[in-house]
Amino acid sequence: MGRLDGKVCVITGAGGGMGRDATILFSEEGAQVCAADVNLEAAEETAAQARDAFAHRVDVADEASVKAMMDATVARYGGIDVLYNNAGISPNDDASVLDTSVEAWDRVQAVNTRGVFLCCKHGIPHLLERGGSVINVASFVAIVGAATSQISYSASKGAVLSMSRELAVQFARENVRVNALCPGPVETPLLLNIFGDDPAALERRRVHWPTGRLAKPREVVNGALFLASDESSYVTGSTFLVDGGLTAAYVTPE
DSSP, rough: HHHHHHHEEEEEEETTTTHHHHHHHHHHTEEEEEEEESHHHHHHHHHSSSSSSEEOOOOTOOHHHHHHHHHHHHHHHHHOOEEEOOOOOTTTTTOOTTTTHHHHHHIIIIIIIIIHHHHHHHHHHTTTTTOOEEEEEEOGGGGSSSSOEEEEEEHHHHHHHHHHHHHHHHHHTEEEEEEEEEESBBBHHHHHHHHHHHHHHHHHTTOOOOSOOOOOOOHHHHHHHOOOOOOGGTSSOOEEETTGGGGGGGSSSO
């Protein structure tokens, strides 16, 4: 018996990283999954590795595209129980507030903030029909600041955290739970691309990690599995940190 038997899950950003791991794990645990990504080919590769999943192209910044994703999932599986709003970007031109362009700011907010808003707007009505769980991916940067600024990304994740709290309170008596999953630094193409070929950039950050290493995607996805399952039936409005102790740290072992 799987921990997600009978549940239908929509996972955005499923073309790679944590989204791909989540699609595969959730499916192994009994879920039927919409593996959605702006890159349809990557989503199809993910779906092919899962027990029961279908690929769907979605631009989470576009309302019509998000609504079509939800409608396609309901048409295929009969409803939705879990929204895993995982899609996000952190481009190389996201920097200090002194250097970040308005265009870069708007691009990040469109995906990371408006994308979560639209997925909740068009997904929660389906969850209200039978109860369910919303997992909005925020970040540890929604809680702590950094001198190595990425202002657009940090602001977007702070918005996701605040949005999740409000939605949790709004729908708590309607059997819909909403939690913000806040990963620490994770070994994904998105993060590794930020470090690029500069070992010093990685080391400047690594010294502040109590574990001294990046998380593996599956380590974060295991937390999402708990939030998606009925095991977390009394967990809502939480800032669910999977950060290797980073936000608890003052002085680390190194």
